[in-house]
Amino acid sequence: MTVRGIDHVGLTVPDLETATHFLVRAFGAKILYDTLRREEEPRKGPDLEKRLGVPKGTRQRAIRMLSLPNGPGVELFEFSGPRQEPPVLPCDFGWQHVALYTDELDEAVENCVSAGAALLAPPHPLPGPEEGERNRFAYLRTPWGSILELVSYPDPQPYERTTAERRWRP
Structure with missing residues (x-):
């Protein structure tokens, strides 16, 4: 299987x-x-x-x-x-957000905001094992209150130096 x-x-x-x-x-x-x-x-x-x-x-x-x-x-x-119940917050138990990969993070954030989402904070660099010069993410709240993450990691990530395993990338 x-x-x-x-x-x-x-x-x-x-x-x-x-x-x-x-x-x-x-x-x-x-x-x-x-x-x-x-x-x-x-x-x-x-x-x-x-x-x-x-x-x-x-x-x-x-x-x-x-x-x-x-x-x-x-x-x-x-x-x-x-x-x-209202949508869960990241601190609640259970599935807490959906992350969508994008090649153009700023454009994707703008599209979401113009469609009715609320940006929780400006895009941030990905941390630690995911960091890279252009690797960033942003969290938004959808019009119905769920959390949505937009993520982009075009640059190599530090974890890739320590294992042959890789994240699935669309």
């Missing part, structure tokens, strides 16, 4: 259309298909609750799959129900 890479990332968002608009505008994402259209009857009931591990009364309202120009798909979910 060999894992080949990330197929898609699932994101629960408060509004499917707003999230779609952001991903299309910021990254050039393309809509592939809707698994569940908003006009259809929401998915609900004991089977959904058990399969997804969600509280009783949760309803799946819409599901959409998008593709990024180079990378995994992004599957958007819109739910309603008795429990919806």
Whole structure:
């Protein structure tokens, strides 16, 4: 068995259309298909609750799959129900952010901000084993509150001198 890479990332968002608009505008994402259209009857009931591990009364309202120009798909979910917590912060347990590689960090940051994201701090140099003259990253908050990292490391990284193993690079 060999894992080949990330197929898609699932994101629960408060509004499917707003999230779609952001991903299309910021990254050039393309809509592939809707698994569940908003006009259809929401998915609900004991089977959904058990399969997804969600509280009783949760309803799946819409599901959409998008593709990024180079990378995994992004599957958007819109739910309603008795429990919806705000997005996690980097200090919380669990999956805390998605990092997207870009060749042009400043342009990608500008695209995200103009599409509705909030830049948390200006781009910073990558530290320690990842450092390099042009290796940088930036954290942003998406319109629905999740953390997004944009990263670029065109220069060799110090860790590469100590091992033959390499990070996967798009």
